[in-house]
Amino acid sequence: MGINLDPETGVHWEAEEKDWQLIRDNWPAYDKNLTPTNTMGAVAEMFRQVPGSVRSDHPARSVCAWGRYAKYPGKHTCVEHSAVSEAGKRVWKAYETLFVDGNDFEKIGEDYEKAYVVPGVRIGNALVRLMYQRELVDFAVKWMETNRA
Incomplete structure (x- = not known):
């Protein structure tokens, strides 16, 4: 679907x-x-x-x-x-x-990890990044306001 x-x-x-x-x-x-x-x-x-x-x-x-x-x-x-x-x-x-444009989500994540300490842990074979959701959302909103036309 x-x-x-x-x-x-x-x-x-x-x-x-x-x-x-x-x-x-x-x-x-x-x-x-x-x-x-x-x-x-x-x-x-x-x-x-x-x-x-x-x-x-x-x-x-x-x-x-x-x-x-x-x-x-x-x-x-x-x-x-x-x-x-x-x-x-x-x-x-x-x-x-x-209109949904997720093409820059990877770049937002990369920039977030440059700005904040984002510890990673392994769960099974997966690398999981631990972060505060509110902090990430606030960062993403500011990033989009600055970088999207």
Whole structure:
């Protein structure tokens, strides 16, 4: 479900144009109340179901928030197309959504590690970095305000 976007945008593993309509006709519809999170794990899926949580309408990259700022409107939007469920029927629809650009997240992490001590520990075969989430989020917000146009 994590790639529920129009095949014309190229998200379906470079599907051939002759197959686009077949994909549109058969791709499962997104329903933000029913469609499980994709590739995020059990914690994200549980959080999505917490009473009072707010999930975005984005069929392929939805986000979920809780608390007084959960409905904070985004500043940048774009138009995308996806299969969605309306009145129990599956339809392809154009919709406005938050513009999400995660291309610089790796750079944000690198700059954060230059600015702060970030200890790493091994858990099994994985290297895990330990940091305070609020500190990281505050750093990322300032970084984006400074480095994004």
